[in-house]
Amino acid sequence: MPVVTEVSPDGQKLTISVKGRFDFAKHQEFRQSYEDKKLSAVVVDLKDATYLDSSALGMLLLLRDHAGGDDSDVRVVNSNTDVRKILAISNFDKLFDIS
């Protein structure tokens, strides 16, 4: 499964892990991973993501919107150098907590 979700035992935190290329092909799966859940805190784990394109950036924006927009708590973690470069060019660190 290229997109794996895990809810913390207290039900407060949703972790979405994306494997491989994070691009338009993952659109459906990524959206399904959160859309039926009530979100308070979300962690997107990109440890195994090799690449990220602009439609993935759009998917992150959709997730952020779903999680409450400016009031959302979305963290993007474990991104590799290439992925982090793309996030930096887009200045997404202004919207997401990226580490």
Add this chain to the structure above:
Amino acid sequence: MQPLEPLTILIAEDSAADRLLLASILRRQGHQVLTAANGAEAVDAFREQQPHLVLMDAMMPVMDGFEAARQIKALAGETLVPIIFLTSLSESEALARCLEVGGDDFLAKPYNQVILAAKIKAMDRLRRLQDTVLQQRDQIARHHDYLLNEQRVAKAVFDKVAHAGCLNAAPNIRYLQSPYALFNGDLLLAAFTPAGDMHVLLGDFTGHGLPAAVGAMPLAEVFYGMTAKGYGLAETLREMNAKLKRILPVDMFCCATMLCLSFQRRSVEVWNGGMPDGYLHRIASGERTPLPARHLPLGVLSPESFDERTEVFPMARGDRVFLLSDGVIDTCGANEQLFGVQRLQQVFAANRQPDALFEEIEQALRDFGGEARDDVSMVEISLLEPEQITPPALVYSDSGQSCPLDWSVSFEFRAATLKRFNPLPYLLQLLLEVHGLRAQSGALYSVLAELYSNALEHGVLGLDSSLKRNASGFARYYQERNARLGELKEGYVRVHLQVAPTDDGGCLTIQVEDSGEGFDVERVMERPLDAIRLSGRGISLIRQLGRNARWTDNGRSARVEFIWEALA
């Protein structure tokens, strides 16, 4: 499973008895039957009546079944006409040969009715499958042609909108775009401001195809509309962001770099939201200053949190600004490797002829083994002398008969307004109601802009123009300007405009006052009029373009005139 529809079946068999037997079996199963006594007759019958399926004896006089099968397959082309060989042959080589020449199956004599019916059914299934595949293939091909044609038309329409600017006319712009880059979301716009500055935008929408192209229309409209009216980068960007935020779905946005190149002030103002680094190439030193993304792309943030802060860099004649889309650095080579920024910089370093840069980058992309991408955009804008650039004349739609000739008006812009509002487009619009001033709109706008920014920056904000003496001070000056403007609590800029008729035309007097400390007017006036420096260009520009320029009240009040002669 659908019931077997009656088929037209051709029987090629030299034995009359066998022919008769087969024909009656098939008729009983509900099929229509054609018969032939040898291969040549079979080929003729096929040519004339196109049966769905052929039962072919292998050994026949005149032309054997193998040759007839070959010819029938050739005639049938892409349509599948199954051929079942009827054979008393039993050695495997002969049976294999039936299939090699194009036969689809074989049936051993004597015939078993049940097996014959089952084989006909199976072959009919195959025949239908092939039919469906062909139909779908043709449909896809038609859709594809249709789509390409739509794109051609849409591109033609869009080119009219997007190239309404000076992209093709200005001598200082070179650009290269893949022919259908638009449908990959790339957008390139350029236009002159009323003061003769040049605005350029290179944008890249998320997504591909029509959705990406659709957002480009409103963006181009805002760009051209506001640039022509004299709005600066900040206001234009704010408006573009608000518009895209309103109309685009959440996951769509537009990465963009926007520039304002000023030939008069010899500077470039830059805003980069989400695009790869652009580069300011200084010809004298060969240095390339990166222009990195400092902001989120357009259409992401709400109007309230949008950040329109720009950076300003000094330029010398011949210096160039180079912008590119991510199609260049994301071109994929063998092993999924990307071309990357480092390889781009190697091309920069090896470049000897600045004019050959595009070709060298293209060559490098080809050498890299990258697949040609359809979203490669590059643009290079160079700084020429103002005289080498001729902005197109503005077109006015009214007759000019009802123009106001005797009036005056005064404005006072206070701190909260100075922070965010640019009054220049409004003032210019008002003044251009006066027909006689239209011929000088460029000079008028330049002078107004200089007077206003002097009053704001040196007056209200108290910035020292000598900071701008060198390149690093230049950048610091504009950082300081933004910082002080952000914290501004009090102060004002007053603008008085007076238009009065004269015997043979009219006269406009512009007076601009500020709440600042003023400056040593005499010392500044002693400087030669055409000194080429980064600092203090404003005042000499005003004196050259306007008439009777005077500073009073220790430099806190500036006054300049424009006159015109009555129009014939």
